[in-house]
Amino acid sequence: MTPPDIFDRNLRRLRRDRAAPDYPAHDFLRAAMLDGIAERLASVTRTFSDTLDLGCFDGSFRPPPGGRTVRSDPGAAFARMAGGIQHDEDQPAFPNASFDLIISAGTLDTVSDLPGALALARRALRPDGLFMAAFTGGASLSTLRAVLREAEGERPAARVHPQVDVRSAGDLLMRAGFALPVADVETLTVRYRDIWSLFRDLRGMAATNLLPGTPTLRRDTLARAAQAFAALADSDGRTNERFDIVFLTGWAPDESQPKPARRGSATSSLAEALKRRD
Template sequence: MTSPETRPDIFDRTLRARRRDRMMPRFADHDFLYRLMRDELLDRLTDVQRDLPEALVIGCPDGSARAALEAMDKRVACVDPAFLAARGAGGVQGDEDALPFADNSFDLIIACGTLDSVNDLPGALILMRRVLRPDGLMLAAFAAAGSLSTLKAALLAAEGDRPAQHVHPQIDVRAAGDLLARAGFAMPVADGETLTIRYGDIVRLMHDLRHMGAGNVLASRPPALGRDTLMRAAAHFADAADPDGRTAEQMAILYLSGWKPDASQAAPARRGSARVSLAEALKAKPQT
C-alpha cells in the first residue's frame, strides 16, 4: 500500500497557491461564495455559549473573518495556502494538511473555503483536532458534491468521446460526517445548502471561478480548453438557459462542525452517524 509520504498529490500545491495569489487584486468583485460561507460560520458561532478566546482562521483572502473574530474579543491567528492572502491578513502561509502550529494551541478554528482542494482532507481534519485545545470547536465550510453540475455537463458534451476532468472531485455530506468522526471529533455535524447562480454565458461563470480562486488545480489537469471545445461548451451551456436567456448553475456548500473531545462532554455519536441537531452540537442559547 502506498504510504502518505509517497502518495502522489491530487492537487498541485504550488499552482493552488499561485492561483490564490493571482485572484487577490479582483477577489472583492467575485467573493460572493466566500462571504456566504464566512457569514454562515460566524452566525453559527454566535450560538455557542463559550468564550473560545484563541482562534485560528484557515483561508483568509481578505482579512474579514479575522476582523469579525477580533470584534468578538478573540485573539486571532491566520493561515492561508497563498502567500499574498496570508500576508494581507497578517498571517502565515501553510497548507491545511501541514499546519504550522503546535498541538493544543487554539480554542476555535474557522476554516472557510479551502478544504475542497486540500490533498489530504482526513489528515487536515486530524491536524485541526490536534491544534485545538480540549473542548475546542472547529467550524468549516467549502464547496461540495453537486457543485457546477451545469458546467460539467456542458464540458462533457463538448469533449465528446474523450472527456477530461476539469472540475475537482467533491465530497458529500455523508462522507464528510464519517471523516469528522474518524478524525476524532466529538459531536460531529455535517450539513449543507445549495446556491443557484444564474449566468448569461459560460465565460462569465469561468471568470467568476478564476477570480475566486476556484479554477482547476488538479495535479493531473488536462490542457487548457481549445477554442472549438470552448465554443461547443458555450453552446451547450446556452441550451440549458431559462426563457430569459440565463442559465442556472449550482454551488453546493458543505458545513462541518466538531468539538475536540474532553471529559466534560457527553459521549460522542456513533462513528459515521453525524445526525445530532446543529442546535445541540453547538449548544445553542435558549430562545426567549
C-alpha cells in the same frame, strides 16, 4: 510511501495569488459560507480566547471579540493581505492545543490530504475546542461539468474537482477524532448570462482546475461548451449553476461533553413501546 497529491500545490498558490487583487468582486461564495458559520457560531454560548482563521483569503472573517486571532492561507498574497502566514492546511504548522476555535471557509475542497488537514486541526485544538468549516462539495458546478463533458465527446478530461458529499464529510470528521460531529449542506443557485461569466467568477475566487496534468481546453471545445451552456438558459437568458456548501462542526473531545448512552442501558424495550402504541 507518500501518496501523490490530488491537487497541484504550486498551482494552487499561484492561482490564489492571481485572484487576490480583485477578490472582493468575486467573494460571494465565501461570504455565504461565512454567514452560515456566523449563524452556527451564534448558538454557541461560550467565549474563545484563541482563534485560527485557516485559509483566510483576504481576512474578511470577523472572529468573536476579545481574543487573539491567527490567520493563515496557502497563498502568499492572501496571507500578506490578512497579516497572516503562508501555510498549506495539510502540513504541520501549529503546536498541539494552540487554539480553542478554528474556522475554515472556502479552502478545504482543494486540499490534497483532507483527512490529514482535519486531523491537524483536531490536534491544534484544546480540549472542548470548536472546529467549524465550510467548502464547496456535493453536486457543485453540475451544469459546467455536464456541458464540458458534452463538448469533449467520448473521452472527456477531468476538469472539475472531485466533490466531497455531506455524508463523507461527516465520516471524515469522526475519523479525525472530533466529538459531536455535524455535517450539513446548503445549496446556492447562481444565474449566469454566459459561460464566460462563470469562468470569471471561478478565476476570481481561485476555484479553477488544480488537477495535475489536465490538458488545455481547445478553442473549438470551449465554443461547444459555451453553446451548450447557452442552450440551458431560461426565458431571461440566464443559465443556473449550482454550488453546494458543506458545513462541518466538530469539537475536540473533553470529559465535560455529553456522552452517548451505554449500549444496553435502556430501561424499556422497543417491542414494549410498540405494544403501548397499539
